[in-house]
Amino acid sequence: MQPSNLPNIAIVGATGAVGQTLIALLEERDFMYNRVTALASARSVGRTLQVRGQDVTVQALDTFNFTGTDIAFFSAGGSVSEKHARRAASEGALVIDNTNAFRMDEDVPLVVPQVNATVVDQRPASNIIANPNCSTIPLVRLLQPLNDYTPINSVVVSTYQAASGAGLTGIDELRRSAGRVLSNAGDADTDNTKFSDPLGFNLIPSIDRPLQTGFTLEEQKMLQESRKILGIPEFSLTATCVRVPVLNGHSETAYIQFANAVDREEIVQTLSQAEEVIVFDNGPGTISYPTPRFLKDPNQVHVGRIRVNPDDARGLWLWLIADNIRIGAALNAIQIAETVTSQWVH
Ligand SMILES: NC(=O)c1ccc[n+]([C@@H]2O[C@H](COP(=O)([O-])OP(=O)(O)OC[C@H]3O[C@@H](n4cnc5c(N)ncnc54)[C@H](OP(=O)(O)O)[C@@H]3O)[C@@H](O)[C@H]2O)c1
Known part of the structure; x- marks a missing residue:
């Protein structure tokens, strides 16, 4: 296939645990694309990510227009998907959403390619496919x-x-919490944001x-x-x-x-x-x-x-x-993309 026939892809949440794994999987699985765009919050704008050995500068999701994007992977939290995924879909991108935002919506197929790939034999009218929960x-x-x-x-x-189910912050929180226990710093983890209780040794x-x-x-x-x-x-x-x-x-x-x-x-x-x-x-x-x-x-x-x-x-x-992060999110999402690109996304 000529590069112009290959999909332009966008990764929303490119700096996160799932986004980073998606980027690694693009290379590991030799997923063919024409152009990749990395999107995240204002905190990360201007950061440089390596995608298949190329520098890609992170852009702001808030101001990005998805016209010309063929596939947009969303992994930036449910509220971000609720705000931007239908917009991305209406601007023409096929959204593959890793969050809980649309999984039970009737117009959104919920896909595990090894189990029910046939539900995406055709492009859904919503232009959104949901990735199920990691468990x-x-x-x-x-x-x-x-x-x-x-x-x-x-x-x-x-x-x-x-802990990684709660993203990079979840991993950090477990490391900090376990470190406190190991260093006898006491049980009062006061900086929990991801977990309702200290997770170290718990x-x-x-x-x-x-x-x-x-x-x-x-x-x-x-x-x-x-x-x-x-x-x-x-x-x-x-x-x-x-x-x-x-x-x-x-x-x-x-x-x-x-x-x-x-x-x-x-x-x-x-x-x-x-x-x-x-x-x-x-x-x-x-x-x-x-x-x-x-x-x-x-x-x-x-x-x-x-x-x-x-x-x-x-x-x-x-x-x-x-x-x-792989089977429960990024790999399943890439396998959905592989399924649909072989059938109907060009
Ligand atoms: N981790 C898992 O095992 C797993 C499994 C299945 C599904 N998921 C789902 O995937 C999503 C991401 O999970 P994660 O583990 O990758 O989380 P994470 O490591 O915390 O990463 C969150 C990503 O979202 C971006 N983000 C946050 N707020 C944003 C905003 N307002 N606008 C644009 N980008 C924003 C962050 O960008 P900044 O760096 O700029 O903050 C970062 O790239 C979640 O919805 C989660 O439910 C995760």
Whole structure:
């Protein structure tokens, strides 16, 4: 393809954890584009970023006109997307949005390419495609092949979500908080902005805002988004989301209740055949698992501890981990872009 046929892309939130990873992935995946524009807040205007060895100067989102931009990746927070994404879409850019702003909107497809790429066979009228929550993506990537193997009745999931899920500030906050504990500086972390409690050597069973139901918005997102992505409106899933003092990599335990008895070896085989999934399994009587600090491949979903409930052969436990910034955001967004550029964005 000639450069003029390649997409012009914009990265909104280019200086953040997701934006920086998007930039790294453009190079790693040899994503072909004609021109890249880096956008962020007024704080970063004039900063120089390296994109594929080229200097790119950060511009202000507030004053940027998206006319002539083919794909705009938005990763700058929900309120920024609410303010600017529909404008970008109306100026002609296909918006791939990493925030919670539009995920449940009827005119916005919610896409995990390994699961439901067909929903973007055609350009949506809204010109916006949403990227799901970072805990939902790896889970549905396992649930879909399992549900194809034999129907799932319900899922109970607990998440163990890393500090990086709250961006670069979240990572800094964990480092500071852990440093205070290690240096015996006391428990009074007074500079928390991202987490409701000091995260160093701690666990916080509350992510995003509380709802009247007693659940948090993060927990509700996992239910609603799974239903939309799997295309099963009555899909039964319930979650507890916990922030843990891990720098990067979200872990989850899932208890999956099937309609029928399942065979452990067939489950292992089903998951081994799933796209971009690494299965940890050394057979019955052994314990095999990934850990978030030492992921084999940050571009794949890792799953282990696969075991059938000895008291109920329809019940299956598993332990999964995915790099939340890659699989949970930047990589999924690039894979959406790869899907649509091969089909309809030129
Ligand atoms: N981290 C994850 O695991 C993850 C996973 C899924 C989805 N997401 C979503 O992705 C988004 C970004 O997350 P992150 O982890 O990259 O956060 P981050 O590290 O805090 O980065 C935030 C980015 O947004 C920019 N920004 C903030 N306010 C802005 C404004 N008013 N106008 C323009 N740009 C603005 C920042 O620019 P400055 O440098 O100029 O402040 C920075 O580039 C969030 O909505 C988050 O929910 C994150």
